[in-house]
Amino acid sequence: MLLEGRNITFGYRKGEFILQNSNISVTSGERVGLIAKSGYGKSTLAKILAGYLNPTTGKVLLDGKPIPPKGYQPVQLIYQHPEKAINPRWKMKEVLEEGNVFNEEMMKEMGIEKHWLSRYPTELSLGELQRFSIARAMGKETKFLIADEITTMLDVISQAQIWNIVLNQVEKRNLGLLVITHNIHLADRVCTRMVYLEDHGKK
Numbered sequence: 312m313l314l315e316g317r318n319i320t321f322g323y324r325k326g327e328f329i330l331q332n333s334n335i336s337v338t339s340g341e342r343v344g345l346i347a348k349s350g351y352g353k354s355t356l357a358k359i360l361a362g363y364l365n366p367t368t369g370k371v372l373l374d375g376k377p378i379p380p381k382g383y384q385p386v387q388l389i390y391q392h393p394e395k396a397i398n399p400r401w402k403m404k405e406v407l408e409e410g411n412v413f414n415e416e417m418m419k420e421m422g423i424e425k426h427w428l429s430r431y432p433t434e435l436s437l438g439e440l441q442r443f444s445i446a447r448a449m450g451k452e453t454k455f456l457i458a459d460e461i462t463t464m465l466d467v468i469s470q471a472q473i474w475n476i477v478l479n480q481v482e483k484r485n486l487g488l489l490v491i492t493h494n495i496h497l498a499d500r501v502c503t504r505m506v507y508l509e510d511h512g513k514k
């Protein structure tokens with residue numbers, strides 16, 4: 312499968328463009344690093360590809376066709392802050408049930424321990440919580456994953472564990488992966504290709 316952002320232009324304010332005619336493509340099985348300085352629009356592009364924001368002009372295409380706005384989103388975005396992405400009033404079991412991914416095999420693959428399921432998000436560490444964000448993004452119809460600084464807030468051991476989990480899933484399911492990180496060593500280790508986003512907004 313091929314995920315494409317074609318000629319994407321976007322600005323949060325009228326007349327101001329964060330992205331201008333940006334192009335990006337990721338194929339199944341590919342692990343692409345998206346590299347740019349802070350504020351150049353990496354997270355914005357991630358949100359556009361995952362359908363959270365509509366580009367002002369340009370298109371997001373999956374195998375040449377627009378992704379329907381309703382129904383399961385085949386492009387799943389995982390954020391830096393799992394604590395913001397998970398409903399604080401739900402127990403962790405409900406979070407997994409929402410994603411329709413609650414089964415023993417998945418829990419084992421994610422390193423999720425059974426006794427975590429009866430806890431609330433505030434009762435877990437960020438590394439533990441990030442495993443739930445990843446699990447929730449792993450519905451059967453997921454074809455592409457976008458990892459936006461998903462381990463920046465973690466210690467090195469948790470970082471390695473989380474990346475092992477993600478890379479195992481990507482390989483097992485032949486997903487396409489887009490990695491947003493400031494850590495060039497991480498990008499070197501994880502990615503098969505790098506894309507450099509230019510600074511359109513400030514020209």
Ligand SMILES: Nc1ncnc2c1ncn2[C@@H]1O[C@H](COP(=O)(O)OP(=O)(O)OP(=O)(O)O)[C@@H](O)[C@H]1O
Nearest residue numbers: 323324329347348349350351352353354355356493
């Ligand atoms: N919701 C928003 N409303 C207005 N401006 C925004 C919003 N989100 C981001 N921006 C601005 O858009 C620009 C691009 O932000 P974005 O988060 O996409 O960049 P980034 O490359 O991911 O940055 P970083 O590496 O620091 O995370 C920044 O100047 C930011 O201040």
